[in-house]
Amino acid sequence: MEVLQNIQLTKDVFSLKLGGEFSYEKVQAGQFVNILIGDGKTHPLRRPISIASCDVEERSLTLIHRVVGVGTHWLSELKQGDRIDLMGPLGNGFPLPDENSKVLVVGGGVGIPPLYELCKQLSKLNCYIDIILGFRDEDDLFMVKEFEKYGNVITCTEDGSEGVKGFVTCALVNDEEWTTLYSCGPLPMLRALKEHFSHKEIAGYVSLEERMACGVGACYGCTVETKDRTATKRVCKEGPVFSWEEICL
Amino acid sequence: MEVLQNIQLTKDVFSLKLGGEFSYEKVQAGQFVNILIGDGKTHPLRRPISIASCDVEERSLTLIHRVVGVGTHWLSELKQGDRIDLMGPLGNGFPLPDENSKVLVVGGGVGIPPLYELCKQLSKLNCYIDIILGFRDEDDLFMVKEFEKYGNVITCTEDGSEGVKGFVTCALVNDEEWTTLYSCGPLPMLRALKEHFSHKEIAGYVSLEERMACGVGACYGCTVETKDRTATKRVCKEGPVFSWEEICL
């Protein structure tokens, strides 16, 4: 694909807009692409990045990523017109609810991007969406305005420099009657959410991260154990989105 | 250093003009630079390329190379403004003759470039220069015009499509009274020259190629045996230019 635009959102978060040949029509919110870094010689393993937004009409894809290592650093330096080699869309995305549902969307850090495409889909279904977005601090905030188009957004920061102080669960004081929770972010956050809602009737879907080699289900590198710990699921193939009933968080 | 210009001379020969920080003043004709390919991660060994021309006033260096593999291919794709990491000038160049000497300069293929800087130096010494340049075929010719500024040029091609047909030694029919021979090119050419002049009183200097690792004399990778085969010399450090009396061709 071709880089249409590369925008720096925060100190280390970048938004990459890509065009060119891709199966835009097939994209489900929560799916990811697997990106070749450079010519792949030094870096044989592709980097999985969620699809933050897919514009079927414009035929463009937006990925939002944080620079944490050499691969994401390389991505952050791409320029308009550069070509990149990616596979996707891969994995299974978020199952969508009935129309007019009342849903909760919770994202932490770079778990937030895939929830943006999700909110677009949810709003097409006329859902009422509460959105909680967790960041490190005020300088870390990104995409908040975009999310506000689709629902009621509460932001949290670890240090309280913006919005609610503390983790996303701190923003859950008045529990609403949500039918479904969609979440993506660090494992401790997902666990805390599950714990929080353990006595409620709410369907929970979480998107997981795991180190990957093939990204297509062939290497069994990225597995997560099922709830009863007797079998495994592949994050890249059966996931990255799982019902929290399915797997051992 | 910085790429000032990258010009394609023939199908696979390129001329790269570099500027920026470099010890231009120290350059002797026949010395080389050792170039890092890319970030050096996939390609840890630098590529040795002779200095074809050094312009101390303009503060620029010209390298002329043929694409034979991945490193030279990388060089051929450099664009104006790109930066490259090179070490040099390295090795020992051609010893210059007395003023007004009558000398013979013989180059074959990409052995030709270092002889260009040599001819510049020789002409400063008012030498009379006969130049024989050997190429594969008419499409392979490069730099001939530039050499004509400094001496009497005969070109040879293997297939006879331009100039004398055959190897450079075929152009040696009427032997002149040269005091010194300077040569760079394939080993069989150097050997043939030595054989040709074996009964003449002529000082011969040849520039050799050998696979290198360090390029500075530290790894003993690039050695050539001395004439009596009891010791070795390092092409990168004692060479690349040797008197043909010194070493075992």
Next chain:
Amino acid sequence: MNVNLGVNVGSLELRNPVMPASGCFGYGKEYAEYYSLNQLGAVVVSGTTLEPRLGNKTPRVTEVTAGMLNAIGLANPGIDAVIQDELQWLAKQDVPIIVNVSGDSVEDYCRVVEKVCASGLAQAIELNVSCPNVALGGIAFGVDKKVLRNLVESVKAHCTLPLIVKLSPNVTRIQDLAVAAAEGGADALSLINTLIGMQIDLKARKPVLANRTGGFSGRAIKPVAVRMLHDVAKEVDLPLIGMGGIYSGKDAIEFVMVGASAIMVGTANFTDPFACPNIIKEIAEWMEREGIKNLEEIRGCAL
């Protein structure tokens, strides 16, 4: 093209010398979404054991310079499920199936091999002898001549299919192990399995992999793999299948020139899902350019 890509590995006739390596291609279904498996010389399926295994804790893959480490730990659903759910499907394609058999006791290996042979779904067995031998305190079967010879001999007695023994590179003299496998009755040898490597996470101050060490594969290991194939080819007269860092047709040809009859492609599938068909095409192009009609013309020419 005007070249014949067909090769024989002992009695196995392959339409071309390129097969995905075990563990890097699942049971074929995933890559079948990218291209028809019928283009391949054969499909080598993931390491299969008697009982289902979940494998090691994650992280169990990581990248190193020009390579990767894996500590999958032989995650697989067990031979019965593999036959039922995977080989049945795969056997419907038009491509030979090689089942990579792993185990932690001689007995286990034998029983898996019996089941594969009885299923009638596979064309050959590849014995992964780099697995830890529980009876010997976890030392791999493939690093001791006697242990290896005994394993191969025992398995051979239960094996009605061609038996390929896959050698471990983590030994002092791989040719000695090759001889042991030959003596045990191997019909062919494949090499190399992964080297053993480790990577440290500086932030966590511990190994990246939960299992600490992992199998090291990819481009980085190719010089070792070529050398080992060469060493084995010099001493053993069995058909050899080369692997370790093959990413291109030219990489494959290096192995053929030191004696390989066929080659396998592992890590390259992850970098490029089309690695195998591309390599097949590149081999054909190279042969055409060099005027070689059959790989036998150059097999072992660099020995």
Next chain:
Amino acid sequence: MNVNLGVNVGSLELRNPVMPASGCFGYGKEYAEYYSLNQLGAVVVSGTTLEPRLGNKTPRVTEVTAGMLNAIGLANPGIDAVIQDELQWLAKQDVPIIVNVSGDSVEDYCRVVEKVCASGLAQAIELNVSCPNVALGGIAFGVDKKVLRNLVESVKAHCTLPLIVKLSPNVTRIQDLAVAAAEGGADALSLINTLIGMQIDLKARKPVLANRTGGFSGRAIKPVAVRMLHDVAKEVDLPLIGMGGIYSGKDAIEFVMVGASAIMVGTANFTDPFACPNIIKEIAEWMEREGIKNLEEIRGCAL
């Protein structure tokens, strides 16, 4: 900087843990044109033998992905000339000298070690045991426990300097060889020497190196080197010097975390002549960032 880079390798006190590896730094003169050798922890000179050696035929170096192969063949002017022409000069610098001693018989090793010790110019001996043992038909000293133990014991009897034994990675269980070296009386161990690799020239249809095989070094081998240092640190209680693919301060720290007291830098010198001083700087910066005052605080933390 607010960190102490000094380390001890047994009784050797080094101002920092970074030394150029043997064979990759000549006798120091060449790189002294780039920076002062006094910045280094020590200088390890090229493999030195009793008699002068021309080494193998060229080509004797070649590049592979993220690494290189060398078959220099211990080219060196012989110990007498080395002492006379090289160590005399080097000893005038303010940096410890470690002489890497090679040989093809126990006798030769002992005589070289004696001469180095008698010269009074060196601070330690590093025994290169990856050399072919002529009496054993060319098999390296460093791959057999008994042979290695015997060599170290014999050398030790002639050695008045700290004796570092440099282990070969081309073995099944490097920790067993480490134990043998320890039993023989080694004061410290360094590892790894080069793996053995081969590269084929497709045009010439033969190995690139005139010697066919070559020692494989560089970034590509780092995962094997880290794993082997880890394996040895778990079983042997001697000071360890790690090497194999170190290009950066972070690479060096990986080795420290699995138990290295110091590290050596080989191939990286060729890629960047300033590799050693850069690595020293990067280690200091990392320590400062992580609040580590002395490398002892993290040595072996990942074991």
